[in-house]
Amino acid sequence: MRIIIVGGGRTGYHLVQQIPRSVIIEKNPDKVERLNSLVGVKTVLGDGADEKVLLSAGLEDADAVIIVTADDQINYKVASIAKKYGVRNIITRMENPDNETRFNSLELSAILCPTTVVAEYIKELIHPGAEKEYFIKKILVPIVSPDTLAKAFEEALQLSLKTDAQLILVGNNQEYVGEERKILSLLDLPASIEIEKGDITAAVEKHAKGADLIVVDPEEMSYFEKIIKKSIIKRLLARFDTPILVSRHFKPYKRILLLADSSNALLVSFEMARLFGEIFRSQIEIMVLEESESIENARHSLRDEGKAHDFKVEKLGVEGNVNIETVKLVKSGDYDLTILPWGSPTLLKDDLGDSIVHNAPKSILVVKG
Amino acid sequence: MELTLQPLALITILAMVAHFLSQRLKAPVIVVEIIFGIIIGRNLLNLISDDFVIDFLALLGFIFLMFLSGLEIDFNQIESRGWGNIFKGLIAFSLILALSYIGALAMGYGFILALIFSTTSLGVVVPTLRNLGISKSGEGQSILLTAMAADFLTILLLTFYSVWLRKSGELPIFVVSTLFIAYGVAYIVGKKALWHFPEFLSSWFKPDQPTEVGVRSAIAIMLAFVAYSRSIGVEEILGAFLAGVLLSVLFRGGSILEEKLYAIGYGFLIPIFFINVGINFRFDLLLNRSGLLIVPPLVFIAFLVKIMPTILVNYKSLSIKESVAAGILLTSNLSLVIAAAEVGRRLGIIDEALEAAIIFLAIFTSTVCPIIYRKMTVEKTPQPM
Numbered sequence: 001m002r003i004i005i006v007g008g009g010r011t012g013y014h015l016v017q018q019i020p021r022s023v024i025i026e027k028n029p030d031k032v033e034r035l036n037s038l039v040g041v042k043t044v045l046g047d048g049a050d051e052k053v054l055l056s057a058g059l060e061d062a063d064a065v066i067i068v069t070a071d072d073q074i075n076y077k078v079a080s081i082a083k084k085y086g087v088r089n090i091i092t093r094m095e096n097p098d099n100e101t102r103f104n105s106l107e108l109s110a111i112l113c114p115t116t117v118v119a120e121y122i123k124e125l126i127h128p129g130a131e132k133e134y135f136i137k138k139i140l141v142p143i144v145s146p147d148t149l150a151k152a153f154e155e156a157l158q159l160s161l162k163t164d165a166q167l168i169l170v171g172n173n174q175e176y177v178g179e180e181r182k183i184l185s186l187l188d189l190p191a192s193i194e195i196e197k198g199d200i201t202a203a204v205e206k207h208a209k210g211a212d213l214i215v216v217d218p219e220e221m222s223y224f225e226k227i228i229k230k231s232i233i234k235r236l237l238a239r240f241d242t243p244i245l246v247s248r249h250f251k252p253y254k255r256i257l258l259l260a261d262s263s264n265a266l267l268v269s270f271e272m273a274r275l276f277g278e279i280f281r282s283q284i285e286i287m288v289l290e291e292s293e294s295i296e297n298a299r300h301s302l303r304d305e306g307k308a309h310d311f312k313v314e315k316l317g318v319e320g321n322v323n324i325e326t327v328k329l330v331k332s333g334d335y336d337l338t339i340l341p342w343g344s345p346t347l348l349k350d351d352l353g354d355s356i357v358h359n360a361p362k363s364i365l366v367v368k369g
Numbered sequence: 370m371e372l373t374l375q376p377l378a379l380i381t382i383l384a385m386v387a388h389f390l391s392q393r394l395k396a397p398v399i400v401v402e403i404i405f406g407i408i409i410g411r412n413l414l415n416l417i418s419d420d421f422v423i424d425f426l427a428l429l430g431f432i433f434l435m436f437l438s439g440l441e442i443d444f445n446q447i448e449s450r451g452w453g454n455i456f457k458g459l460i461a462f463s464l465i466l467a468l469s470y471i472g473a474l475a476m477g478y479g480f481i482l483a484l485i486f487s488t489t490s491l492g493v494v495v496p497t498l499r500n501l502g503i504s505k506s507g508e509g510q511s512i513l514l515t516a517m518a519a520d521f522l523t524i525l526l527l528t529f530y531s532v533w534l535r536k537s538g539e540l541p542i543f544v545v546s547t548l549f550i551a552y553g554v555a556y557i558v559g560k561k562a563l564w565h566f567p568e569f570l571s572s573w574f575k576p577d578q579p580t581e582v583g584v585r586s587a588i589a590i591m592l593a594f595v596a597y598s599r600s601i602g603v604e605e606i607l608g609a610f611l612a613g614v615l616l617s618v619l620f621r622g623g624s625i626l627e628e629k630l631y632a633i634g635y636g637f638l639i640p641i642f643f644i645n646v647g648i649n650f651r652f653d654l655l656l657n658r659s660g661l662l663i664v665p666p667l668v669f670i671a672f673l674v675k676i677m678p679t680i681l682v683n684y685k686s687l688s689i690k691e692s693v694a695a696g697i698l699l700t701s702n703l704s705l706v707i708a709a710a711e712v713g714r715r716l717g718i719i720d721e722a723l724e725a726a727i728i729f730l731a732i733f734t735s736t737v738c739p740i741i742y743r744k745m746t747v748e749k750t751p752q753p754m
Contacts, residue, residue: 320574
């Protein structure tokens with residue numbers, strides 16, 4: 001696994017010792033000399049914000065880029081270049097919390113702000129509370145094929161890290177698992193890979209007991225395939241009541257679109273929105289698909305939870321046909337996550353719900369009603 | 370032919386007055402419209418008869434009525450009630466239809482009268498249940514589903530029956546099925562368009578559209594189905610009804626567009642249809658010997674075929690009194706029964722005396738049934754404020 005660290009200051013110096021065989025870029029010759037004294041560390045002397053320097057450090061083959069300079073301008077520029085070259089995991093330091101929106105627009109794997117971290121730590125010292133415990137305890141990732149695992153694995157991993165949930169990759173073919181095994185071995189996580197015989201849904205069923213979330217990659221299916229067979233998402237929906245997260249490129253859920261109807265999916269949908277709202281300090285925007293007292297009650301309760309846990313809740317005002325406006329919102333890509341009730345007696349059932357699940361640009365959490 | 374607009378002006382003024390009068394009398398507006406038609410029609414004042422403009426607009430009103438009936442079918446409501454309740458509604462309708470057929474045979478008429486007995490007016494049932502605040506109760510839902518099944522299935526059966534009669538007993542399944550194929554294709558195209566062109570479709574439902582593209586499109590879809598139905602010899606009301614169902618299924622409630630279409634339909638064209646029904650109403654035939662002989666059994670059978678199945682289907686969930694009340698409410702029939710009578714007369718299977726009796730039945734049941742139902746139910750249900 002090739003990891004590039006940009007910035008050889010105090011943070012970079014300590015970080016490079018934690019990640020053996022990584023490459024570190026630093027423009028100050030004195031700091032490079034100090035880094036060279038460390039065993040097994042490869043250094044590159046140069047400006048990390050220079051594309052050529054990054055390429056010489058092996059950017060094109062990098063699995064991860066970690067940017068830790070104290071200058072937000074440099075950090076942003078390096079992250080943009082890494083993004084351009086399609087690096088999957090980009091983690092950056094952000095000095096000024098006011099730059100959050102700008103950094104968020106890059107859709108990075110993680111943005112770490114020392115100022116915010118310290119502030120929260122102090123807040124915790126002054127108002128000590130119990131360690132946060134989330135209701136998601138077990139996340140399942142079906143290994144459908146080698147091509148349909150990467151996104152689901154990345155998203156499930158991030159959620160597992162945030163919630164301490166047990167992460168189980170379930171499949172029926174050992175050879176489909178590659179890089180994921182290495183990543184799990186590097187992280188201190190309650191995770192395992194289970195290979196079972198038989199059909200993938202049967203394999204999932206063996207481990208489905210107690211699962212709170214199933215995370216899958218959408219399958220690429222030809223028109224003909226769509227006619228003759230059901231997608232894995234449809235098969236899972238037919239078999240399990242567990243919410244299914246259809247993964248796209250993971251980005252912290254800063255904006256969540258909650259599609260609310262009065263079906264049986266209502267409570268779980270709002271509970272999931274509350275969970276993610278709390279974890280990601282999200283803005284949750286509720287699209288009410290049908291006027292109902294139960295939705296209004298759930299919305300008020302979520303709004304109160306938002307005040308207590310620092311996330312925002314808004315009701316979207318709709319002019320025109322609610323279903324068409326929903327499609328427009330989902331397709332806009334403005335929401336990092338859309339929560340979709342499944343099997344509810346609205347238009348979002350059947351074909352249109354299917355289009356949303358299989359073609360939406362961002363992740364979709366399907367909650368069965 | 371000279372085009373005069375005085376009759377139209379008179380009818381539109383009467384349509385406006387009908388609204389206020391119906392509120393004052395607490396009677397359905399359609400009843401008042403038909404009575405106005407009778408007053409100005411051939412029976413009494415004879416102010417209007419055989420007017421091309423009125424006949425054309427009345428036909429358009431008839432088509433619009435069926436289109437809006439299709440649009441009004443709320444599939445969200447039907448599906449949310451579950452298959453058990455839908456099945457119950459279908460069983461109730463089947464029993465009503467079977468009894469109606471026996472009743473029609475007893476009166477010496479065929480299947481068309483059975484269909485007329487089977488119809489129920491959602492336009493009377495829904496407001497009555499809502500006014501009493503029981504539309505969401507078990508009893509209310511059972512009545513609503515039976516009424517919806519009756520509404521939907523009678524139109525389908527009426528169309529098939531009329532096609533069957535026109536083609537001298539041979540049911541041209543292939544010809545009729547092309548209309549349903551057209552419906553299926555339009556449905557699939559519409560579903561795809563919803564995902565791929567939401568921006569375009571969104572403009573249909575926006576209030577601030579100077580060109581009213583939504584209304585234009587809805588009317589174009591409606592008339593395309595009507596024209597195609599006509600060209601293959603199928604009753605045009607099925608085309609209009611299917612176009613309404615198509616929009617209802619595709620968009621599941623686009624209130625602004627619906628409101629605009631209701632405005633055109635109920636604000637202009639549909640009152641002309643009902644006033645024209647009154648204009649052509651043969652009051653004289655109703656009062657002669659054969660008319661007077663038809664009315665009592667007609668009213669008796671109309672009540673019987675609704676009350677009996679309602680008691681049978683709901684014997685576990687409702688008391689006898691509640692079932693009888695529900696059956697009485699379901700007896701109220703108005704627009705569809707008049708539509709069926711119109712189709713029957715055009716096909717020559719209903720004579721004018723029977724048509725007059727059927728229109729009388731519609732006026733009678735839609736006025737009396739909600740009042741009886743309210744009286745029977747009001748003891749246990751608080752009146753809404």
